[in-house]
Amino acid sequence: MRNFFQFIWNNQFTFLFFVLEFIGFVLLTTNNNYHNNSLHATSISLSGKIASINNAYAQYIGLKEENTRLLEGSARLKEKVLNLSSNADQEIDRIHYKTRTANAIKSTYNLGNNYIIINKGRLAGIAPQQGVISPEGVVGIVSQCSDHYSKVIPIIHSQSLISCKLASSSYFGILRWEGKNDNFALLEDIPNHVRIRENDSILTRGASGAFPPNELIGFAVSSEKNEGSGFQSIKVKLATNFKNIDNVIIIENENKLELDTLLMEIEP
Amino acid sequence: MTRDVIGYIIRFLLLIVVQIALLNNVQFSGLLNPYLYIYFLIVLPVDFPPNVGLILAFAMGIVIDLFSQTLGMHTISAVFLAYARPYILRYMAPRDGYEFSRMVSVRQMGWLWFLTFSGLMVFLHHFVLFFIESFRISGFGYTLLKAMGSSALTLTLIVVVQLLFTRSPKSGLGYE
Numbered sequence: 284m285r286n287f288f289q290f291i292w293n294n295q296f297t298f299l300f301f302v303l304e305f306i307g308f309v310l311l312t313t314n315n316n317y318h319n320n321s322l323h324a325t326s327i328s329l330s331g332k333i334a335s336i337n338n339a340y341a342q343y344i345g346l347k348e349e350n351t352r353l354l355e356g357s358a359r360l361k362e363k364v365l366n367l368s369s370n371a372d373q374e375i376d377r378i379h380y381k382t383r384t385a386n387a388i389k390s391t392y393n394l395g396n397n398y399i400i401i402n403k404g405r406l407a408g409i410a411p412q413q414g415v416i417s418p419e420g421v422v423g424i425v426s427q428c429s430d431h432y433s434k435v436i437p438i439i440h441s442q443s444l445i446s447c448k449l450a451s452s453s454y455f456g457i458l459r460w461e462g463k464n465d466n467f468a469l470l471e472d473i474p475n476h477v478r479i480r481e482n483d484s485i486l487t488r489g490a491s492g493a494f495p496p497n498e499l500i501g502f503a504v505s506s507e508k509n510e511g512s513g514f515q516s517i518k519v520k521l522a523t524n525f526k527n528i529d530n531v532i533i534i535e536n537e538n539k540l541e542l543d544t545l546l547m548e549i550e551p
Numbered sequence: 552m553t554r555d556v557i558g559y560i561i562r563f564l565l566l567i568v569v570q571i572a573l574l575n576n577v578q579f580s581g582l583l584n585p586y587l588y589i590y591f592l593i594v595l596p597v598d599f600p601p602n603v604g605l606i607l608a609f610a611m612g613i614v615i616d617l618f619s620q621t622l623g624m625h626t627i628s629a630v631f632l633a634y635a636r637p638y639i640l641r642y643m644a645p646r647d648g649y650e651f652s653r654m655v656s657v658r659q660m661g662w663l664w665f666l667t668f669s670g671l672m673v674f675l676h677h678f679v680l681f682f683i684e685s686f687r688i689s690g691f692g693y694t695l696l697k698a699m700g701s702s703a704l705t706l707t708l709i710v711v712v713q714l715l716f717t718r719s720p721k722s723g724l725g726y727e
Contacts, residue, residue, distance in 0.1 A: 296601050300634040303609045304627055310616070311623025311683065330618045333571065393584060395684040398620045434620065441685075462685060463693060 331400050331432030334389035349529055356418020356530075380495050381535040383408060388432075392439060392465040392525040399435040401531060404428045414493035414534040420522025421445070421500045422531055424493050433533075438500070439465045439525055446490035447500055452477055455488050458500060458519065465525045468501070470517040477515070479506040485519050492539040563611065566591050571618040574708075582700040586625075586677065587708045588615055592632055593672050594656060597649045601637045608633035621684075628680040635675055643668055657713045669709050674702045 291298050383403065390399040403409050405428045415422040415435050423437035424445075436443055439460050447470055448455040456472035470485060483503040489496035501519040508515040536542070570588040577585060592608055612629035616622050640649075643664065657665045678698040685694050 296605070296634075296637075299602055299605050300630065303605055303630045306609070307612070307623050307627035307630060309623075310613075310626060313622070327620070330620060333618065337572070337576070393582075394621075395681070396621070400620070462690065 327400065327427060327432050327434050328404075328429040331388060331402070331429070334400055335402060338386070338388040345527070345529065348527070352418055353530060359418070379537040381537060383533045383535070385409070385433075385531055385533060387435075387528045387531055390437075390525065390528050395462045396441050397437050397439045397465070397525070399423065399437055399528060399531075401433050401435060401533070402431070403533070404431045404433050406430050408535065409433045409533055410535070412491075412493055412539065413536075414487075414495075414498075415531050416494070416498055416534065417523050417528055417531050419499075419524060421487060421494060421498050422523055422525075422528065425533065435531075437525060438468055438521060438523070445494075445500070446488040447485050448488045449473070449477070449479070449503070450484035450486050451480060455490075456514075456517075458485070466521060467504070468519050468521055470503075470519050472514050473506075473517060475508045475510070475513050475515050479503050479515070479517055481505070485517075492536045492542040494534060495536070563591055563607070567611065567614055567618075570615055575619050582697050583704050584697075584701045585704045585708055586615075586680070586701070587705060587712070589629065589632060589673065589676050589705070590709050590712060592629065592636065593669050593709065594654060595636075596654050597640060601633070604633045604636060605630060624680060624683050627683055628676050631679050632672060632676045636672065639668065639671060657710075665713070666706070666710075670702070670706055673705045673709070674698060677702045677705065 385401040385403040385407075387399050388402045391397045399415075399422065401409075401415070409425055409428050411425050411427060413425045415425060421438065423435045423440070423443060425433050426436045427434045438445060438458065441460065441462050443458075443460055445458045446455060447458045454473050454477050456470050458468050458470050460468045473479075481503060485500045485503060487494040487496060487498040487500060499522050501521040501523075504518040504520050506515045506517040566588045570586065574585050574587055577583075588611060591611060592604065595604060608629040609626060612626035615625040615629075619625070645664075655665070655668065660668070678695070681694045681698045681701070
């Protein structure tokens with residue numbers, strides 16, 4: 284035993300290195316699961332405060348551009364409302380979605396795992412697993428909340444998986460991000476025989492309950508058939524511009540708990 | 552001695568502020584992300600106690616991580632850098648050894664030595680960092696490219712900082 288301690292003492296530099304790296308890896312792995320932890324909430328609210336100071340200035344500068352985008356967004360909404368009145372009884376299932384607006388105060392697009400911080404949190408009713416969309420299209424999913432801020436995992440994150448479908452044929456697959464270009468993602472698991480038209484809209488399927496069905500994600504650009512697996516992967520141009528994300532809408536599905544419980548029973 | 556410590560603390564805090572408030576918002580493209588904060592670890596004196604170096608690297612990494620939402624990544628790569636530093640220093644030692652208590656700087660070590668040393672340190676750090684970041688994504692070549700591009704940018708910044716802020720040894724900062 285004495286020798287053991289002597290050994291550690293003699294190699295204290297290496298030993299200290301391993302201890303610190305171990306702590307680092309623990310932090311890394313706890314950071315990557317989708318649960319709340321107190322250190323993370325502190326980290327979010329700290330960087331949130333700093334970012335909101337930075338953001339106040341940038342927001343003022345970008346007012347004009349933002350106005351145009353809001354206008355476009357409201358035009359699209361109006362279009363939806365008009366459609367809604369024509370087939371109101373079919374859309375009645377959308378009523379259990381509640382929306383809240385927030386601003387992105389910090390966002391990245393050039394990392395392998397990007398994130399967005401928005402300026403509303405637990406106190407405003409935001410909770411993990413709620414869907415986030417912008418006037419242009421789907422943004423991502425809320426992953427952690429502190430009292431006044433929340434962290435969103437955008438589509439451009441290596442762990443982001445969103446269930447999507449093709450607007451023209453309703454075939455569905457999983458959208459994932461390759462980690463390179465923030466304008467494009469890959470829609471996988473669509474059978475080879477499905478013909479993909481260029482610029483076909485890719486919409487959410489609503490499978491996880493985070494998003495309502497039929498929210499715009501992006502447009503098909505090209506497809507690559509994989510003869511081995513029988514499935515093709517489609518390159519999708521994302522509708523959201525992650526470089527200047529600002530106003531976002533957070534969607535709460537009031538039936539999500541019910542849906543999750545049911546899904547848990549099917550695949551525990 | 553006390554002046555040394557105060558100097559370290561100021562440099563430590565200043566680099567963190569610059570990294571968080573300024574450089575973290577620099578997004579040229581996905582390829583170029585400067586991480587100047589490791590300048591602190593590079594220019595420590597040659598005979599700086601390695602254990603203290605490790606702990607400072609850990610502290611620095613964790614603060615940067617907390618503010619850039621990347622818990623663990625910078626901690627791991629900064630600690631790794633601090634661990635590798637004494638070995639690289641030993642490897643790059645001049646034939647007659649280092650002069651006692653030397654700072655690592657252009658003025659003290661000369662351009663060639665300083666650029667080689669910083670380049671090696673920066674690339675090592677960036678490579679570990681981007682490798683951890685892209686853990687689950689394939690594309691080793693892309694990680695390598697990203698590490699090289701960002702290293703070049705960080706190294707440029709380090710040289711700029713060296714030219715702007717290092718004073719002649721007799722300026723009274725107590726480094727000599």
